[in-house]
Amino acid sequence: MKASLSWILDYVDVPEGTTTEHLTDRLTLTGLKLEAIESPGREITGPLVIGRVLTMEPEPQKNGKTINWCTVDVGDANGTGEPQGIVCGAHNFEPGDLVVTVLPGGVLPGGFEIGARKTYGHMSAGMICSARELGLGDDHDGIIVLPADAGEPGQDARAVLGLDEETIEFEINPDRAYALSLRGIAREVLVSVDGASNLRDPAVRDTPAANADGHPVVVEDAEGCPVFVARKVTGFDPTASTPDFMVRRITAAGMRPISLAVDVTNYVMLETGRPIHGYDADNLEGAIVVRRARDGETLTTLDGAKRALDPADLVVTDDSGIIGLGGVMGGETTEISGSTTSILVEAAHWDAVSMFRTGRRHKITSEAGKRNERGVDPTICEAAADRVVELLVEHGGAQADPGVTVVGTPPQMPVVEVPGDLAERVSGMPISEERSIECLRAIGCEVSGSGTLSVTPPPWRPDLTDAQDFSEEVVRLVGYDRIPSVLPTPPSGRGLTRAQQLRRRIGRTLAGEGFVEVVTFPFVGTTDLDDLGVPADDPRRDLLQLSNPLSAEAAYLTTTLLPGVLRAAGKNVGHGNADVAIFETGTVTLPRHAGPAAILPVDRRPTEEEFAALDAALPAQPFHLAVVAAGDAVAGGWWGEARPVEWADAVEAVRAVAAALGLDVSASAVELAPWHPGRCAELSVEGQVIGHAGEVHPSVCQSFGLPKRTVAAEVDLDVLIERSVHLRRAPAFSSYPVAKEDVALVVDSSVAAADVEAALREGAGELLESVRLFDVFTGEQVGEGRKSLAYALRFRAADRTLKEGEAATARDAAIALAAERTGAVQRA
Amino acid sequence: MSGPNTDYDPVEVTPLKAEQVEAMREAALAAIADARDLDALKQVRLDHNGDRSPLALANREIGALPPQARKDAGQRVGQARGAINQALAARQAVLEAEHEERMLVEETVDVSLPTTRRRRGSRHPLTLQSELIADLFVAMGYEVAEGPVVEAEWLNFDALNLGPDHPARTMQDTFWTEPAEDHLVLRTQTSPVQARTMLTRTPPIYVVCPGRVFRTDEYDATHSPMFHQVEGLVVDEGITMAHLKGTLDHFASQLFGDGITTRFRPSYFPFTEPSAEVDVLCFVCLGVDAAACRTCRGEGWIEWGGCGVVNPRVLVACGVDPEVYSGFAFGMGIDRSFMFRHDLGDLRPLFEGDVRFSSAFGTEI
């Protein structure tokens, strides 16, 4: 809400010397936050004075234009008292007119510096200004001609033009709809600024009583439209222009001046907060009827849109049909036009919820709608309509029709019981009951009783419904800045949960492994899954769709973190960081298709069953980890060759995380997008699959702008965290000597090393301390389709030195089981 | 040169004469002293103390002497060899020390060489900021509560006193999911976690909830469809706005520095009543000569978040008796706090995944 300061002060007095800053500081602290103070003249510097045109000589030019060579009396403002010679291209003035003159040295909006310059064969020393040149509007038809009594030549023109006027922009919270009016702002000034007094409520005025001579109005839906006031003027001069003060105030409020009739309704809306609608009375046919729309009805609104109406929409009709969407927007057929001479003024109170729904349904946002849907004082319809009539009469030469139609009565405000000490209990600062009552009365409440107060809010405060709402009013007037600062004393907390600790540990582990954490958006499109090469029947294609995505290409919530991290990695490579290792942790969304999440009542706690059902209706949202690495794992340098990343780096990253949680990961071959079909590991912990890792498929690398051999992993961290080992047992070491045995086994290439190792371990028995695969070898010596695996076995007993041959026996048992399980043959 | 001789029984053997032994000893000691390095000393050892050395050969002759001469000769040779061994050992130690010293000199490297062989990882600054904030509150005795990102409409709105026609619902530009009748949203705030907390715990409740939230804001320098919030909730007997103020003052001083306080301005949130906007004193200019301050844009204060006394309607919907308990709640943008705490003017680097950004913050902030 924007309003010029002088307009605000039309309705309330502040002590002499109150600065704009003080006023806005106070309003900010009581709830009307200052957004900005604007002044149209702030960009104008230097001499801007009233001038009187003494002579003007039209001089046709070769380019077809005619310029006027003028002499202008600017008093002593030019330092000489001599007339100022100025070339002017406009023609809407004549000698004797008072005009606005900027003299050399002045600067106009946009940094436009004025000097004396030679033009059209004259030395033009200054400029006669149009409204647009001064930043006062779009009117460029001619220069500003001031009223004859505007002032004397040489006098500063700023005050005359309202250039000094300050406009204050406030941020209005949704519960303070009353402050969307000068009336409301003035009241806030009264209660906020020390010494403010003498509120002159523009909505308090004597209005003519209702009579039977007004335009007939029938309200069929009194709940939707509790009050409907209609007044009429005739003989309106459609050519009458809007007075300057009104244009300035409407413009300052951020609205566009349109025509006197429309401007007056907007002016009164800004003044009182009550939206007004004007109809061309000559185009009305018969009685006005207010009702809900019927199925299939349509209306072409003022904005030219033809709208299909909903049975919940409130409409205004006459014999011709629907003529307006009540409280939201008028229809085309009765729109006030450039030839309207009779105007029916509607000031009606509409049900706020209906206004909100209709506005949303038809996607109409308007100044009227904004006020109607937040709640307007229902008691001021007659006053607002009367004020409109007054202004149309005063400025449009109209006659007020004696007919006054008033249908309905304003709804009663509720009486709310408010504990007298509530403000004190809520705020934690001493506020007596007397002080509370004083504050409540200051904002317009009626208060009676003591101990428990019976409070009736003023009609412009429909937001005040609960006892606690009144406590806010009291506390804000006492002053939020006076609330003391006291630390509460919580009971002993239990610290972070284990899962929270482990998530941090996982992040630190990956950072220690050289991965950089990134955060990406969880929105994906089906093309992202195409880029991953995910087949049509893959469960990762079961995506939760957004109804209102920001872009059609990312209309779903992702089921995998891979698109985000692969894109991010690709971007890094694109930026020239060829060696990149990143990770992301976050939830993914796996739809459960479990049906709707109920909208439960709010006047009680949901039952356990209801609450459980809500959770069950949500998609599963497991916490995932994804890692991507590309380029070199170890850079080349003086220490030696670079080592490019390889599939094992992805597996190793997951193993590092698992190890940090006390878990071992086993890997087995699997084919899964987006990985290389021969280089993808399915990772498991204690037999439960946790995810996958390996080299990314070359075509996927290409899709994401990544080099070949990029590696990636994605795992479900919830599973890892759930299985993490909490209390690790202290190890017992044997201090007896170790016996080492090396074994080289030849197996088919297709045999998994993990299987051979498992067989060795099992076969070796309990004397085996460790197995380490130290070499993998293929070549002629081992034969086509075969590989040699060389293992170092270490044996040790916990309680004795091994006897001669014991380790060899265990080794042979290990080899025997490996042979049986995997067809391994000991290499000669 | 004489070899071992067992065929006769001489009284005297030339190599075992005192002057001969002395000469061998002198020769050996001279050679030892002359040995310039360990290799040379090794050769000296072989030549003068080895199996084929003159003394060793002389020693073999001892057996041929009569007992008294044998004893004398044995003593002489033994003493000579002892002296030589000692000299060898001493020289060995000296040469080894010299050798080691030389080796160490030779092994000198350029320690200014880069050592960046391994990649250095880092965590995302928003993660770090979330953890830092969580820790501040955990230190006060709070616990960290969590909830889902795709949330039931009822928990995101209705339970928080935002009914279906509440104007605030349009303020929040919510992402809805399909089908609409499933009533699911991407949470627009972390407040549903507060509702969940009240529904699953009994007071006293002291929790903070950091997390990701979503609004349908176009992505630009100051808006993101996804951002991070931290909310706090306290429900206990006798909780007031003064407790809220005290808590946020403490929070501000912990996050932005000693002496940084907060300012409350009346505001409106459906889930709190009274409600307040929280400004934090500019930690750069401390509100003094703010005009030129970039951080607070000349205001002296920085808009930080919202807060208020939990609306009794919310307590009722979440099963807390408003006659017994009262509470406060607050919410701040983690991203926003990060931006002004670390002088970041454009939020997009937070979500672009450029490793140069996260790397700048390491693993703690």
Ligand SMILES: [Zn+2]
């Ligand atoms: Zn500052």
